[in-house]
Amino acid sequence: MREGSATSKIRGRTGHHRLPVPRDRADWDPDRRTAGSPDETRRTRIAKTTQLSGRSVVMAWIYLVVSGLLETVWAAALSQSRGFSRLTPSIVFGVALVLSMGGLSLALRDLPVGTAYAIWVGIGAVGTAIYGMAALGEPATTARLLCLLAIVGGVVGLKLAH
Template sequence: MAWLYLFVAGAMEIAWSTAMKYSEGFTRFWPSVATIVLSLTSFVLLSQAMKTLPLGTAYGVWTGIGALGSALVGIVFLGEPREPLRLLCIFLIFAGIVGLKLTSRS
Protein backbone atom coordinates (compact mmCIF):
# COMPACT_ATOMS: atom_id res chain seq x y z
CA MET A 1 0.00 0.00 0.00
CA ALA A 2 2.93 2.35 0.71
CA TRP A 3 4.04 2.24 -2.92
CA LEU A 4 0.54 3.09 -4.11
CA TYR A 5 0.47 6.08 -1.73
CA LEU A 6 3.88 7.12 -3.00
CA PHE A 7 2.99 6.95 -6.69
CA VAL A 8 -0.27 8.84 -6.17
CA ALA A 9 1.67 11.44 -4.11
CA GLY A 10 4.05 11.78 -7.05
CA ALA A 11 1.13 12.26 -9.43
CA MET A 12 -0.24 14.94 -7.13
CA GLU A 13 3.17 16.64 -7.23
CA ILE A 14 2.97 16.78 -11.02
CA ALA A 15 -0.54 18.21 -10.76
CA TRP A 16 0.33 20.88 -8.19
CA SER A 17 3.41 22.03 -10.05
CA THR A 18 1.33 22.35 -13.22
CA ALA A 19 -1.37 24.25 -11.32
CA MET A 20 1.32 26.52 -9.90
CA LYS A 21 2.47 27.34 -13.43
CA TYR A 22 -1.10 28.38 -14.28
CA SER A 23 -1.48 30.36 -11.04
CA GLU A 24 0.89 32.97 -12.50
CA GLY A 25 2.65 33.62 -9.22
CA PHE A 26 -0.48 33.01 -7.14
CA THR A 27 -2.29 35.87 -8.89
CA ARG A 28 -5.06 33.64 -10.31
CA PHE A 29 -7.48 32.33 -7.69
CA TRP A 30 -8.53 28.83 -8.84
CA PRO A 31 -5.11 27.65 -10.01
CA SER A 32 -3.74 28.94 -6.69
CA VAL A 33 -6.37 27.01 -4.72
CA ALA A 34 -5.64 23.90 -6.79
CA THR A 35 -1.90 24.28 -6.09
CA ILE A 36 -2.46 24.41 -2.34
CA VAL A 37 -4.98 21.54 -2.20
CA LEU A 38 -2.92 19.28 -4.48
CA SER A 39 0.34 20.00 -2.65
CA LEU A 40 -1.23 19.24 0.74
CA THR A 41 -2.68 16.01 -0.66
CA SER A 42 0.73 15.09 -2.03
CA PHE A 43 2.43 15.71 1.34
CA VAL A 44 -0.19 13.70 3.24
CA LEU A 45 0.20 10.74 0.89
CA LEU A 46 4.00 11.00 1.06
CA SER A 47 3.82 10.94 4.85
CA GLN A 48 1.67 7.81 4.72
CA ALA A 49 4.17 6.09 2.43
CA MET A 50 7.02 7.07 4.76
CA LYS A 51 5.44 5.09 7.59
CA THR A 52 6.93 1.96 6.03
CA LEU A 53 9.31 3.04 3.25
CA PRO A 54 12.80 4.35 4.01
CA LEU A 55 13.18 8.14 3.88
CA GLY A 56 15.70 8.16 1.04
CA THR A 57 13.64 5.82 -1.11
CA ALA A 58 10.31 7.54 -0.50
CA TYR A 59 11.59 11.08 -0.93
CA GLY A 60 13.78 10.18 -3.91
CA VAL A 61 10.95 8.44 -5.75
CA TRP A 62 8.46 11.20 -4.88
CA THR A 63 10.68 14.00 -6.14
CA GLY A 64 11.73 11.91 -9.14
CA ILE A 65 8.13 11.31 -10.18
CA GLY A 66 7.42 15.02 -9.77
CA ALA A 67 10.47 16.08 -11.77
CA LEU A 68 9.93 13.52 -14.50
CA GLY A 69 6.22 14.18 -14.83
CA SER A 70 6.56 17.95 -14.71
CA ALA A 71 9.25 17.87 -17.38
CA LEU A 72 7.03 15.72 -19.60
CA VAL A 73 4.02 18.02 -19.03
CA GLY A 74 6.22 20.93 -20.05
CA ILE A 75 7.34 19.18 -23.22
CA VAL A 76 3.98 17.73 -24.27
CA PHE A 77 1.61 20.54 -23.28
CA LEU A 78 3.65 23.71 -22.84
CA GLY A 79 6.00 23.56 -25.82
CA GLU A 80 9.20 23.23 -23.82
CA PRO A 81 12.35 22.01 -25.64
CA ARG A 82 12.70 18.37 -26.72
CA GLU A 83 16.45 18.35 -27.22
CA PRO A 84 18.15 14.94 -27.09
CA LEU A 85 20.30 15.80 -24.06
CA ARG A 86 17.23 17.01 -22.16
CA LEU A 87 15.37 13.79 -23.02
CA LEU A 88 18.38 11.74 -21.90
CA CYS A 89 18.37 13.53 -18.55
CA ILE A 90 14.65 12.86 -18.16
CA PHE A 91 15.31 9.19 -18.92
CA LEU A 92 18.02 9.14 -16.24
CA ILE A 93 15.50 10.42 -13.68
CA PHE A 94 13.20 7.56 -14.72
CA ALA A 95 16.07 5.08 -14.37
CA GLY A 96 16.74 6.42 -10.87
CA ILE A 97 13.11 5.93 -9.85
CA VAL A 98 13.12 2.37 -11.17
CA GLY A 99 16.46 1.70 -9.45
CA LEU A 100 15.16 2.91 -6.10
CA LYS A 101 12.04 0.75 -6.45
CA LEU A 102 14.03 -2.34 -7.42
CA THR A 103 16.51 -1.97 -4.59
CA SER A 104 13.94 -1.21 -1.91
CA ARG A 105 13.41 -3.87 0.73
CA SER A 106 9.85 -2.71 1.46
Protein backbone atom coordinates in the same frame (compact mmCIF):
# COMPACT_ATOMS: atom_id res chain seq x y z
CA MET B 1 29.55 9.52 42.95
CA ARG B 2 29.06 9.23 46.73
CA GLU B 3 26.83 6.53 48.17
CA GLY B 4 24.46 8.89 49.93
CA SER B 5 24.23 11.60 47.28
CA ALA B 6 20.89 12.71 45.88
CA THR B 7 21.86 11.50 42.40
CA SER B 8 22.59 7.98 43.61
CA LYS B 9 19.21 7.89 45.33
CA ILE B 10 17.47 8.96 42.12
CA ARG B 11 19.26 6.34 40.09
CA GLY B 12 18.53 3.65 42.63
CA ARG B 13 22.07 2.45 43.32
CA THR B 14 25.60 3.74 43.04
CA GLY B 15 27.09 3.55 39.56
CA HIS B 16 23.85 2.43 37.98
CA HIS B 17 22.77 4.66 35.09
CA ARG B 18 19.13 3.69 34.67
CA LEU B 19 16.25 5.23 36.48
CA PRO B 20 14.70 2.84 39.00
CA VAL B 21 11.70 0.76 38.04
CA PRO B 22 9.03 0.48 40.72
CA ARG B 23 9.84 -2.57 42.83
CA ASP B 24 6.20 -3.63 43.00
CA ARG B 25 6.35 -4.83 39.38
CA ALA B 26 6.67 -8.60 39.32
CA ASP B 27 8.60 -8.61 36.04
CA TRP B 28 11.27 -6.15 37.15
CA ASP B 29 14.80 -7.34 36.40
CA PRO B 30 17.58 -4.85 37.20
CA ASP B 31 20.01 -6.54 34.81
CA ARG B 32 17.88 -6.60 31.67
CA ARG B 33 18.73 -4.32 28.76
CA THR B 34 16.96 -0.99 28.59
CA ALA B 35 14.56 -0.31 25.75
CA GLY B 36 16.91 2.27 24.26
CA SER B 37 19.99 0.05 24.07
CA PRO B 38 21.50 -0.45 20.61
CA ASP B 39 20.72 -4.19 20.62
CA GLU B 40 17.09 -3.64 21.62
CA THR B 41 16.64 -0.84 19.08
CA ARG B 42 18.09 -3.02 16.32
CA ARG B 43 15.86 -5.95 17.26
CA THR B 44 12.81 -3.68 17.28
CA ARG B 45 13.69 -2.23 13.87
CA ILE B 46 14.26 -5.69 12.36
CA ALA B 47 11.01 -6.99 13.83
CA LYS B 48 9.12 -3.99 12.49
CA THR B 49 10.43 -4.40 8.94
CA THR B 50 9.85 -8.15 8.86
CA GLN B 51 6.33 -7.86 10.27
CA LEU B 52 5.07 -5.52 7.59
CA SER B 53 2.26 -7.12 5.72
CA GLY B 54 2.47 -7.25 1.96
CA ARG B 55 -0.66 -5.14 1.80
CA SER B 56 0.77 -2.25 3.81
CA VAL B 57 3.90 -2.12 1.66
CA VAL B 58 1.83 -2.21 -1.53
CA MET B 59 -0.36 0.59 -0.17
CA ALA B 60 2.76 2.59 0.72
CA TRP B 61 4.00 2.32 -2.87
CA ILE B 62 0.57 3.32 -4.18
CA TYR B 63 0.52 6.35 -1.87
CA LEU B 64 4.02 7.24 -3.04
CA VAL B 65 3.24 7.04 -6.77
CA VAL B 66 -0.02 8.98 -6.41
CA SER B 67 1.78 11.59 -4.29
CA GLY B 68 4.48 11.92 -6.95
CA LEU B 69 1.83 12.45 -9.61
CA LEU B 70 0.15 15.05 -7.39
CA GLU B 71 3.51 16.80 -7.17
CA THR B 72 3.29 17.20 -10.94
CA VAL B 73 -0.22 18.63 -10.56
CA TRP B 74 0.79 21.20 -7.98
CA ALA B 75 3.87 22.24 -9.96
CA ALA B 76 1.77 22.72 -13.09
CA ALA B 77 -0.90 24.61 -11.15
CA LEU B 78 1.77 26.80 -9.59
CA SER B 79 3.03 27.82 -13.03
CA GLN B 80 -0.54 28.49 -14.18
CA SER B 81 -1.41 30.57 -11.11
CA ARG B 82 0.87 33.38 -12.32
CA GLY B 83 2.16 34.26 -8.87
CA PHE B 84 -1.12 33.29 -7.18
CA SER B 85 -2.97 35.98 -9.14
CA ARG B 86 -5.42 33.44 -10.65
CA LEU B 87 -7.85 31.82 -8.21
CA THR B 88 -8.56 28.38 -9.71
CA PRO B 89 -4.93 27.33 -10.33
CA SER B 90 -4.01 28.69 -6.90
CA ILE B 91 -6.68 26.52 -5.25
CA VAL B 92 -5.62 23.48 -7.30
CA PHE B 93 -2.02 24.14 -6.22
CA GLY B 94 -2.95 24.25 -2.53
CA VAL B 95 -5.13 21.14 -2.60
CA ALA B 96 -2.65 19.11 -4.66
CA LEU B 97 0.23 20.22 -2.43
CA VAL B 98 -1.54 19.14 0.77
CA LEU B 99 -2.63 15.82 -0.76
CA SER B 100 0.86 15.18 -2.15
CA MET B 101 2.54 15.82 1.19
CA GLY B 102 -0.10 13.80 3.02
CA GLY B 103 0.39 10.84 0.70
CA LEU B 104 4.16 11.06 1.11
CA SER B 105 3.77 11.03 4.88
CA LEU B 106 1.56 7.93 4.65
CA ALA B 107 4.13 6.20 2.44
CA LEU B 108 6.89 7.04 4.93
CA ARG B 109 5.16 4.88 7.54
CA ASP B 110 6.38 1.76 5.73
CA LEU B 111 9.16 2.92 3.38
CA PRO B 112 12.64 4.28 4.14
CA VAL B 113 12.74 8.07 3.94
CA GLY B 114 15.69 8.24 1.54
CA THR B 115 14.14 5.87 -0.97
CA ALA B 116 10.62 7.28 -0.71
CA TYR B 117 11.65 10.93 -0.97
CA ALA B 118 13.96 10.34 -3.93
CA ILE B 119 11.25 8.42 -5.79
CA TRP B 120 8.62 11.05 -4.93
CA VAL B 121 10.84 13.85 -6.25
CA GLY B 122 11.79 11.80 -9.32
CA ILE B 123 8.18 11.14 -10.26
CA GLY B 124 7.32 14.80 -9.76
CA ALA B 125 10.33 16.06 -11.71
CA VAL B 126 9.80 13.74 -14.68
CA GLY B 127 6.05 14.35 -14.69
CA THR B 128 6.49 18.11 -14.56
CA ALA B 129 9.08 18.07 -17.34
CA ILE B 130 6.81 15.93 -19.53
CA TYR B 131 3.91 18.30 -18.81
CA GLY B 132 6.09 21.25 -19.79
CA MET B 133 7.09 19.63 -23.07
CA ALA B 134 3.60 18.36 -23.94
CA ALA B 135 1.39 21.23 -22.80
CA LEU B 136 3.60 24.29 -22.65
CA GLY B 137 5.74 23.76 -25.72
CA GLU B 138 9.04 23.44 -23.86
CA PRO B 139 11.76 21.93 -26.07
CA ALA B 140 12.07 18.15 -26.07
CA THR B 141 15.74 17.90 -26.98
CA THR B 142 17.63 14.63 -27.07
CA ALA B 143 19.77 15.67 -24.11
CA ARG B 144 16.72 16.59 -22.06
CA LEU B 145 14.97 13.31 -22.84
CA LEU B 146 18.12 11.32 -21.98
CA CYS B 147 18.36 13.12 -18.64
CA LEU B 148 14.72 12.33 -17.89
CA LEU B 149 15.39 8.72 -18.83
CA ALA B 150 18.31 8.70 -16.36
CA ILE B 151 15.97 9.94 -13.61
CA VAL B 152 13.46 7.22 -14.45
CA GLY B 153 16.26 4.65 -14.35
CA GLY B 154 17.32 5.91 -10.93
CA VAL B 155 13.76 5.73 -9.62
CA VAL B 156 13.33 2.18 -10.91
CA GLY B 157 16.72 1.25 -9.45
CA LEU B 158 15.71 2.57 -6.03
CA LYS B 159 12.48 0.60 -6.19
CA LEU B 160 14.31 -2.61 -7.12
CA ALA B 161 16.94 -2.04 -4.42
CA HIS B 162 14.21 -1.70 -1.82
